[in-house]
Amino acid sequence: MRIPRGELRRSRVVDDAAAVLRAVLDEELTGYVVFEPQDALLLGETTSGVVTFEDGIPVLAYDTEREVGGRDGLEGFAVTGPTRAAVHAVDAAALADAHEVEAFRIPPGEPARVLAGDERLAERTVDAAPAARREEGRDQSAVEAFLADADAIEEIRSEAREEARARASEWGLDDVLADDARDSAAIEPGTDSR
Amino acid sequence: MVEAFAVASGKGGTGKTTSTLALGMALAEDYDVTVIDADTGMANLLFHAGLDDADVTLHDLLVDERDAAVSDAVYERFGMSVVPCGTSLAAFEAADPGRLRDVVAELAADTDVLLLDSPAALGSKSAVLPVVLADRIVVVLQPTVPSLSDGLKVQEYAHSYGTDTAGVVFNRVRPDENVDKIAEQAGRYFGGQTLASVPESDAVRAARREGKPLLAHAPEDPAADAFREAAARLDVRDGDGRDVAERFKSAVVPERI
Numbered sequence: 001m002r003i004p005r006g007e008l009r010r011s012r013v014v015d016d017a018a019a020v021l022r023a024v025l026d027e028e029l030t031g032y033v034v035f036e037p038q039d040a041l042l043l044g045e046t047t048s049g050v051v052t053f054e055d056g057i058p059v060l061a062y063d064t065e066r067e068v069g070g071r072d073g074l075e076g077f078a079v080t081g082p083t084r085a086a087v088h089a090v091d092a093a094a095l096a097d098a099h100e101v102e103a104f105r106i107p108p109g110e111p112a113r114v115l116a117g118d119e120r121l122a123e124r125t126v127d128a129a130p131a132a133r134r135e136e137g138r139d140q141s142a143v144e145a146f147l148a149d150a151d152a153i154e155e156i157r158s159e160a161r162e163e164a165r166a167r168a169s170e171w172g173l174d175d176v177l178a179d180d181a182r183d184s185a186a187i188e189p190g191t192d193s194r
Numbered sequence: 195m196v197e198a199f200a201v202a203s204g205k206g207g208t209g210k211t212t213s214t215l216a217l218g219m220a221l222a223e224d225y226d227v228t229v230i231d232a233d234t235g236m237a238n239l240l241f242h243a244g245l246d247d248a249d250v251t252l253h254d255l256l257v258d259e260r261d262a263a264v265s266d267a268v269y270e271r272f273g274m275s276v277v278p279c280g281t282s283l284a285a286f287e288a289a290d291p292g293r294l295r296d297v298v299a300e301l302a303a304d305t306d307v308l309l310l311d312s313p314a315a316l317g318s319k320s321a322v323l324p325v326v327l328a329d330r331i332v333v334v335l336q337p338t339v340p341s342l343s344d345g346l347k348v349q350e351y352a353h354s355y356g357t358d359t360a361g362v363v364f365n366r367v368r369p370d371e372n373v374d375k376i377a378e379q380a381g382r383y384f385g386g387q388t389l390a391s392v393p394e395s396d397a398v399r400a401a402r403r404e405g406k407p408l409l410a411h412a413p414e415d416p417a418a419d420a421f422r423e424a425a426a427r428l429d430v431r432d433g434d435g436r437d438v439a440e441r442f443k444s445a446v447v448p449e450r451i
Contacts, residue, residue, distance in 0.1 A: 109207070119206025119236070119314055126207075140371055146339045147379035156343055157383070160350035164316075168354065171319040176326055178356035 001062050001069060003052060003098050006031045006088030013038060013084045018116035020085040021058075025125055028056040031089040034064075035115065037079035049077030051111050052095060057129045058111045059095075060104040069104030074114045107136040197431050198298070198308035199360060200232070200328035202352070204344030206314035208334045209365040211239050212398050214311040215272075215407035216418065217332065217363075220425030222273040225306035230277040232294065232310040232324040235286050237279035239311050243271050244405035251280040255297045256289035264300045272410050275305065291320035298327050307430055316351055325352045330360035332428070333384060337364055337376050346383060359385030363424050366394045390424035392417050 009031075014020055020033060032052040049063045051074070062069045063076030099105070108129040109122030126134055147153070161181070168177050201214040211233075218229040231239035231252060240246055250266040269276045277297075280286075302308055312324040312331075325331060331352045335345045349359055362384045364373045373391040381388060393416050401411035409418050 113206065117315070120238070123207055135368075140337065140376070143337055143339055143342065143376055144379065146342065147376065147383075150382075153346065153383055156346050157350050160347040161354060163347075164351040164354035167316075167322070171322070173319065173322070173326060173355070176355055178354060181354040181356075 001098060001101060001104060003032055003050060003062075004090055004094040006090035009087045009089055011084065011086035013082050015082055016116060017083055017085065018112060018118040018121055020087065021112050021116060021118075021125070022121055024053055024087065025056040025121075025128060029053050029087065029089060030055055030092045030095065031087070032095075033088070034084075034086040035077050036084040036086075037077060037081060038083060039079055039081035047077050047079060049073060051106075051115075052090075052098065054092065054095070054099070057108045057125060057133060058106060059099050060101065061106045061111065062104055069101065071106055071110060071114070073104065074106060074110060078114045105136075108133050196302050196306060196308060197330070198302060198310065198328045199428075200310045200312045200324040200331045200352070200357070201334060202312040202325055202331045202348045203314055203334045203341070204316060204346075204348035205341050208314075208336050208341055209392075209398065210314065210334050211242050211311050212402070212408055213332075213334045213363055213365055213392075213421065214239070214309050215242055215274075216409050216421035217425050217428070218274045218307075218309050219272055219407050219409040220422045221307050221309075221428070221430070225430060226275075227273075227307045227309065228268070228275040228277065228301050228305040229309045229311065230298065230301065231279035233313040234279050234289055234291065234294075234320055235313060235315075235318075237281050239276070240278035240281070241405060242402055242407060243269075243276050243278065245269055245271065245276065245278040246405065248278050248280075251278050252294075252297065253280040253282065253285040253289050256291065256293045257285075258288075258290060264297055268301070272407055275301075277301065289320075291318075291323055294320075294323055295327060316348060322351060322355075325357055326355045328352075328357050329431070330358045330386070332360050332386075332389070333362045334365050335362055335380070336366050337371050337373055342380060349384060353385075360428055361386035361389040361424070363389050363421075364391040367391050368394050387427060389427045390420040392420040392424070 032050050034050050036048045046065055051061050052059045061074040063073040066076050109126040112118045112122035112125055168174050201210055203210050218227045221227050231237050250262045254262040255267055267277050310324040313321040315321040333345045335341050367373050377388040395415055395417035397412035397415040398408055401408045404411055
């Protein structure tokens with residue numbers, strides 16, 4: 001994906017991506033922010049991603065290491081802990097082409113939700129977005145297709161069950177697990193023993 | 195008689211707090227209702243209930259050497275007993291989530307219906323505890339894939355702890371969305387029943403700005419009607435308050451997060 005090089009406004013390490021997203025929303029930035037999670041760096045991994053903005057509202061996300069865009073891309077650089085955020089301003093006209101890449105677009109509240117786990121900021125961002133953008137992420141036929149795929153649903157549920165059991169042990173909540181959950185926990189040894 | 199419901203969604207932004215207070219106010223017509231903001235990490239019920247300046251909150255009850263009595267954090271508002279939580283991060287860090295069990299047990303002894311506004315997360319013990327402690331969950335969903343997917347997850351967590359699903363509320367439904375088909379499909383995976391389809395409403399935001407629950411701010415709004423319908427469909431079960439209190443007390447929650 002090509003994003004025109006912008007003018008660097010500031011680059012600093014922040015504890016929380018929410019602070020950057022909030023500032024960008026408030027200043028109504030048109031441009032992009034490059035995120036580089038610092039903990040990943042310490043582990044010898046390079047992780048970085050870009051979120052572009054139009055008037056402070058996120059438009060698209062791209063994981064520059066894995067070269068994946070959209071919501072999947074966003075998850076690639078959603079690493080908790082400090083992150084270096086480099087804020088760049090770009091002329092809106094120069095971003096127009098990039099913003100047409102449908103596959104990389106994200107609903108306006110997604111970066112706050114995924115990168116920062118900040119639901120209030122996500123809501124604030126959606127509220128501030130133009131009416132047309134507020135509708136994004138709501139596609140009824142997609143919902144119906146999702147619910148029609150019984151196998152995929154069962155996979156989500158069984159993964160959640162596994163996760164619930166594994167975490168119950170981690171949190172010392174084994175004793176309050178329902179009997180059937182505990183029984184199956186006893187039969188299937190935890191997979192997360194690394 | 196008491197039944198404790200955790201109002202849960204797994205995902206934020208579905209209107210859980212609005213739903214909790216709306217169901218609470220509607221149920222308060224027939225029951226003695228206590229609403230607890232169990233979202234100790236991201237409390238916001240206090241803003242919805244005009245309790246921004248509450249002196250004593252749930253946080254004060256969750257610290258090790260507390261001098262506040264449980265009753266000090268209970269505020270009579272809008273026909274309900276409301277236990278708000280504070281928003282200070284320091285207080286959240288000092289709070290021992292395990293103490294929630296004792297607080298809930300004490301409150302359960304003296305009410306008909308307990309509603310726990312639960313965190314929009316499953317990643318920590320304090321986030322999961324309301325679902326562990328409740329008898330049943332009410333899942334608040336939006337008709338979107340991420341919301342349904344997270345709702346399924348929170349339901350599986352709840353079931354793992356023996357907490358059943360009382361029903362599902364579709365919230366913030368847009369006029370162009372027909373939830374009937376989605377509700378019918380979702381009914382195959384979610385327990386309980388579809389309690390209501392609540393339309394997206396500007397009154398919800400206005401109510402929050404005013405620091406009032408929706409049913410107090412705009413009782414005639416279609417969203418308020420839908421929440422009343424949901425409350426009417428919720429079959430609150432008879433139970434012995436002492437049993438519930440006892441069960442809460444025996445829930446083993448030994449460690450801090």
